[in-house]
Amino acid sequence: MTETELVPLRRDPLLPASPCPVLWRRSARARRVSLRVDPVAGAAVVTLPRRASRAHGLRLLEEHAAWVLRQLDGLTPALELRDGATVPIGGVPHVIRHAPERTGGAFLEDGILFVTGAAEFLPRRTERFLRAEALRRIGVAAMRYAGQLGLRPKAIRLKDTRTRWGSCAPDRTLSFTWRLVMAPDWVLDYVVAHEVAHLREMNHSDRFWAVCEALTPHRAEATAWLKRHGPALMRVG
Structure with a gap:
């Protein structure tokens, strides 16, 4: 209930x-x-x-x-994906601008996220763009780190989880929340490296942490950033 x-x-x-x-x-x-x-x-x-x-x-x-x-x-106000709102991408603020006279769905140009089409489609198109950008960035990082370990994930998937940044399933499928795209690149990199390390060690043993820290030096800083700023990302949309 x-x-x-x-x-x-x-x-x-x-x-x-x-x-x-x-x-x-x-x-x-x-x-x-x-x-x-x-x-x-x-x-x-x-x-x-x-x-x-x-x-x-x-x-x-x-x-x-x-x-x-x-x-x-004390909570950060929820952020609606609307015209004039500012959304971080890679930790960098970008203003959302409705551009009904243009074509192309949603795209970045000069630090602005332009969204075309009818106004009622703006939130959905903005989220669709953020999801696509998240998959691109996460995919690049995941394949880079997996390559360093001589491994390959079965699949890389996006979710809209509100309690976990990422996970690694027993079948070697990596899953991440699309909201990571809003975090700084080094934070996204840490989360991806963390989950890729599970391809080698499906646990949180000392061996796992050794693999994780060999892939990324940002563990302490990234976990601190997520603890402080992560809830605000979860309130976007």
Whole structure:
């Protein structure tokens, strides 16, 4: 069960209540009521054990209302793919410009992402361009790193996962979120190298990390960047 609800919360008894988006989840594995803020969904998440009532979750929400609202206030606003918006590509900001008089779908020119066609198609065409660019960049990096190991992935696929940047399946298929295209090139390179290293070591053993660090020197910096800026990329679109 996953339900969404707006719950009025007060950060201070003397202040009016603020509407707070809350995702309610029930889990057979949960042992207690838990509360967290999901930076991607932009909502508080209350997880209830199988037999716990929603009243228990509301009580926890109200007890921590100030913290929840403070966390939500600090989130990066969601970015809509629209005319005039600025979207990063390779970590470099690019303004989206609707160009109905031109042809070619979507393309980069002088640091601007031009999107042709009717206005209602702009978000879809922009995302389609970003996906294609992500596949191109990821594919180049993956084949380069796999070549260094004398290996070859079965396939390279794009997904729209909101919790994982990449994965390597047992059949040697590499999967990545297309949102990596918005990260700096060296961050994308690290994620790709990480997953390619799994072609050699399907684990996170010392041997795996040795392979990973032989492919890329950016592990510490890239993981820190993703922890700090990754949630904002997940809120694009």
